[in-house]
Amino acid sequence: MVSREKPRILISDKLSPAALKIFRARGVKADQKTDLSKEELSRVIGAYDGLAVRSATKVTPSLLSAAKRLRIVGRAGIGIDNIDLDAASRAGVIVMNAPLGNSITTAEHAIAMMMALARQIPQADRSTQAGKWEKSRFMGVELAGKLLGLIGCGNIGSLVAERALGLKMKVAAADPFLSEARAAELRVEKMELAELFRRADIISLHAPLTEKTRQIIRAETIEMMKEGVFLVNCARGSLVREADLEKALRSGKIAAAALDVFAEEPAKNNPLFGLENVVCTPHLGASTTEAQEKVAMQIAEQMADYLLTGAVSHALNMPSVSAEEAPRLAPFLALAERLGLFMGQILQDPLSRIHIEYAGEGVERHRDSLTAAALKGALSPSLAGVNMVRAPALAKERGISVSEEMGAAASRAYENYIRLRLISENSEISVGGTVFSDGKPRIIQTGGVNMESEFAPHMLYSESRDQPGFIGALGQILGAAKVNIASLSLGRDKPEGRAVALIAVDDAVPESAVRQIHAMEGVERAHALSFAPPAAALRFAR
16 A cells, blocks of 8 residues: 655655656655765654665665665666665665656667777867867778677667668677567677678677676687777776776777776776776766756656556566565465576577466466566576566566466476476477475476475586486585585486486586586586575565
8 A cells, every 4th residue: 555645755866847847736745955964864864755866865774773764776878887786775775766857868879889989089189279280190981891800789779770771881789688579679780709800890888787797808808899880888987997908909809999987987097087988978878858858857766656656667576476475475476587597598699589487376476577587597697686576677678588387287286386398499398397285386396307495595507418327426526516415306318318306405516516527427407506594574465
């Protein structure tokens, strides 16, 4: 239920006046106070249900501890680097962002940066205003006909592709979630990352910052690139190892770079500053009048919708589940998410389709939330900031088809059942699970082989030929790596057929041990898996 008292919102950063107008038109009490110190903000935040910010206000555990009434934080923009999401979740505070308002602006800035590099516009401007008239010095290159390589082809990347094609460029993209169908729709050539590095004339970064993408531009990947390539980064500064980029720019391996983002911001000192072949801007990707008005209006509408009706959109840490249903549904949400996470850690190829089978009255009735949870799990290993609300949109954006089936036949022995099939362009894998009466999610089938296992924080999964001595040899490898086995679940489709093992261990299995296991005779798959403990229950709409 939603509180009958009129909600109050504090706008603590400079937002477009449109946000204040929307709040007041919707019947929400809104105050705009943009000059508060950290101490002053902590003193007044206790009187507010909502906090609307941009990037200046830092939403810290300390601030949240003082915000006894706070129910929602709205970020007028995409990035939430200034918001402690884990702390907000623990406090039961919903965090929303406005991911749609500045996509066009950021894409346009990336194109502008490419043009600045191609024609050396900033350098030529400085020279001309100094009265030098160095016309022969600033020989440029045409963008038409050049191959633009996009690392990441989501919402912003696809808009950059559209504009580059209008400039008669050729466009390729490396994105693990870009399907062949979506690539064809965008008129983009899908490439593996190594091939893109080898062939692209200009490389533009539009990937989220995850452990897989952190410093994706470094000495080893720069070595793969064409001599004289251009680099543009309007995404996240930590996608680039700046010291390696500096060396490549000085040597000419990378002819020029245009950077709107940096590893540390505000960037006051940086090894790239002062280089003649570098163009820098102070994180201006979203800085247009139109974009700032759009994100302000979007976040105001979202926050008002939640506080007045309980509706949730673009939340980063909350599923769309009512307070009454949450306790009953929580174990099934955990099961769906962990099944997806299981698959997302195993699947090596870009995901193109996910099919989910449900059985049991409870799971079938809540299939929308459960599908969102499964998608969140499946996408999380490769994408940062995935949540149940955004996961379906992210899947659609990347051309991943999602289908559901009710009344799964495999459920006859269970009161409830969820089975996921993840299909890539080269393979298909499946896993099924249930929730027993003790409320604990369990895996009961993987790869078509029946077995039973609880989830543990650290696990090892293998598929192999059923043969004597395998488990002993696997145990020896884990023992040598000082990894203790907590429990072991086994299954096979037939004697001497295909066998699966799911092993709970006390510590993460080192990659070197995984490689040893994968190299064993008859082993088809070997993967170290990680399952975080269940998140603390959120305080749902009152």
